[in-house]
Amino acid sequence: MLNSKTQxxxxxxxxxxxxxxxxxxxxxxxxxxxxxxxxxxxxxxGVILSxxxxxxxxxxPLVSYLYQKISARNGILLALLLAVVTxxxxxxxxxxxxxxxxxxxxxxxxxxxxxxAYFTILDHSTDQNRGKCMGLYNGLYRLGSLFGMxxxxxLADFFGVEITSFVFAFCSxxxxxxxxxxxxxxxxxxxxxxxxxx
Numbered sequence: 001m002l003n004s005k006t007q008x009x010x011x012x013x014x015x016x017x018x019x020x021x022x023x024x025x026x027x028x029x030x031x032x033x034x035x036x037x038x039x040x041x042x043x044x045x046g047v048i049l050s051x052x053x054x055x056x057x058x059x060x061p062l063v064s065y066l067y068q069k070i071s072a073r074n075g076i077l078l079a080l081l082l083a084v085v086t087x088x089x090x091x092x093x094x095x096x097x098x099x100x101x102x103x104x105x106x107x108x109x110x111x112x113x114x115x116x117a118y119f120t121i122l123d124h125s126t127d128q129n130r131g132k133c134m135g136l137y138n139g140l141y142r143l144g145s146l147f148g149m150x151x152x153x154x155l156a157d158f159f160g161v162e163i164t165s166f167v168f169a170f171c172s173x174x175x176x177x178x179x180x181x182x183x184x185x186x187x188x189x190x191x192x193x194x195x196x197x198x
Contacts, residue, residue: 005124009133011182012076012117013140015175019080019113020144022087022168023052023106025152029090032153033161038094048099055107063111067119073183075116080179082109084172091165117141 030037030045039045067075086106093099117137125133148168155164 006133006136008072008120008124008183009117009137010140011178012113012120013137014143015076015080015179016113016117016141017144017147018172018175019083019087019109020141021148021152021171022083022090022165023110024145024148025087025156025164025168026090028149028153029156029161029164033156037090037099037161039096039099044096044099048096048103051100052103052107052110055104056111059108059111060115063108063115067115071185072116072120073179073185075112076179076183077176079109079112079116080172080175082106082112084169087165087172088169089165091160091162 027049030039030048034042034045039048063075082105086102086109089098089102093102121130121133121137152164152168155167
């Protein structure tokens with residue numbers, strides 16, 4: 001049963017899952033459809049799939065700072081819009097360097113999602129249930145990986161990468177009303193809350 005404490009955690013986990021399906025789809029589709037996606041060599045696949053992880057390292061301090069200034073809602077909305085753009089872009093782009101740029105945008109999106117979720121969990125949990133809340137978040141958002149990998153490969157084989165990317169981008173896009181409905185604009189996450197307490 002959801003309550004006022006766990007509801008924001010569940011909502012952010014499900015939004016994260018919806019954003020993650022495009023990224024997870026790429027891990028299955030790119031190695032099998034790389035020529036259709038405009039790549040000329042297999043080594044480019046490794047670079048494209050790893051660049052978002054490299055970009056997240058320097059982005060973590062920046063996004064943590066930004067969460068002191070913007071609400072959790074705005075941070076999640078920004079992440080959601082970036083996820084929509086990058087996922088749709090996977091079906092349009094046929095250039096290695098633009099792919100790199102899209103993956104950098106996804107790295108930024110993922111950083112906002114991840115840190116926004118962590119701050120929300122810290123805000124809405126106690127020492128007694130924090131582990132349970134973290135497990136709830138991890139279990140739910142990983143459904144996006146399952147869905148993206150399972151259905152991404154199937155849809156890409158039957159309908160092509162472009163249609164698959166657009167379908168998954170739409171899955172992320174329809175989460176926007178959910179964010180406006182369930183994530184309060186006034187919530188600023190852990191950093192702002194700790195500052196207020198001190």
